[in-house]
Amino acid sequence: MPQQYKIDAVAEIESKIQNNAGVFVVNYSGLTVLQAQELRHQLRESGAEMKVYKNNLVRLALKNQEQPEIDELLVGPCAYVFYETEPVEAAKALKTFAEKSKGVLEIKGGISDGAAVSADEVKAIAELPxxxxxxxxxxxxxxxxxxxxxxxxxxxxxxxxxxxxxxxxxxxx
Missing domain, CATH: 1.20.5 (Single alpha-helices involved in coiled-coils or other helix-helix interfaces)
Structure with missing residues (x-):
């Protein structure tokens, strides 16, 4: 029997998936607390939000919401950047921060418009106006x-x- 806090976490992730247009997956290992705060602030300004969840719970929520499988991205320490409407602004914020932090933040990919996207596609989205x-x-x-x-x-x-x-x-x- 799953524990209640895990059921609540999956429900929270599912609501984030429903209420947002997409999600980007990033590897945040190596970020200091100050860097993480700065990244969260920049993402909030662009209409996005970064959360850290257990990969298995995210995998379960994506399956429940019938989203594309991105199991190869859900390995290691992952943070999830949910954006409301505009993927370009969130992708720009991630790309800019990744370049500024000299590779500490790694963009892995995500889901945009109901389709799985790779890290290169996220970087290409960041180049769009x-x-x-x-x-x-x-x-x-x-x-x-x-x-x-x-x-x-x-x-x-x-x-x-x-x-x-x-x-x-x-x-x-």
Whole structure:
């Protein structure tokens, strides 16, 4: 018979899986307490949360929630970074911290949009622009097209005005 605290932990993990868009798995061995606090702070700012659970409990919760199997990632000391909506910001925070900590933090992979992702794919996600940056780029493109259309329509009217001016000057002479 499983102990109650384990049942509660699995239920907590399952609710995290349900309420978040995905999870990244990282190896946190070697992190000092200060580094772990700094990483948690950076992740909170990006809309993510890092938790440490027993790998067997996470494996059970993933199976109960019918998530992809990532058993090869769940080896050794693992921390789990749950992100609410935007994987890019969480991946950027992890990648930046891993580079800054000189390899103390190792990104193992995770689950994004219901599919298993490798460490390289998490790093590729970190290279993508954020949703806000993409919306800004789209707004800039739309603004550019509107400006170009205004310049073109203004150009036709000003060209017509210059032509009429030249014709009137020729007739006056």
């Amino acid at each position: 954020t949703k806000d940056q993409l919306l800004g780029q789209i707004a800039g493109l739309i603004n550019g097209f509107a400006r170009d259309i205004a310049v073109c329509t203004n150009g036709v009217a000003s060209g017509l005005a210059r032509t009429i001016q030249q014709i009137s000057e020729q007739k006056a002479a």
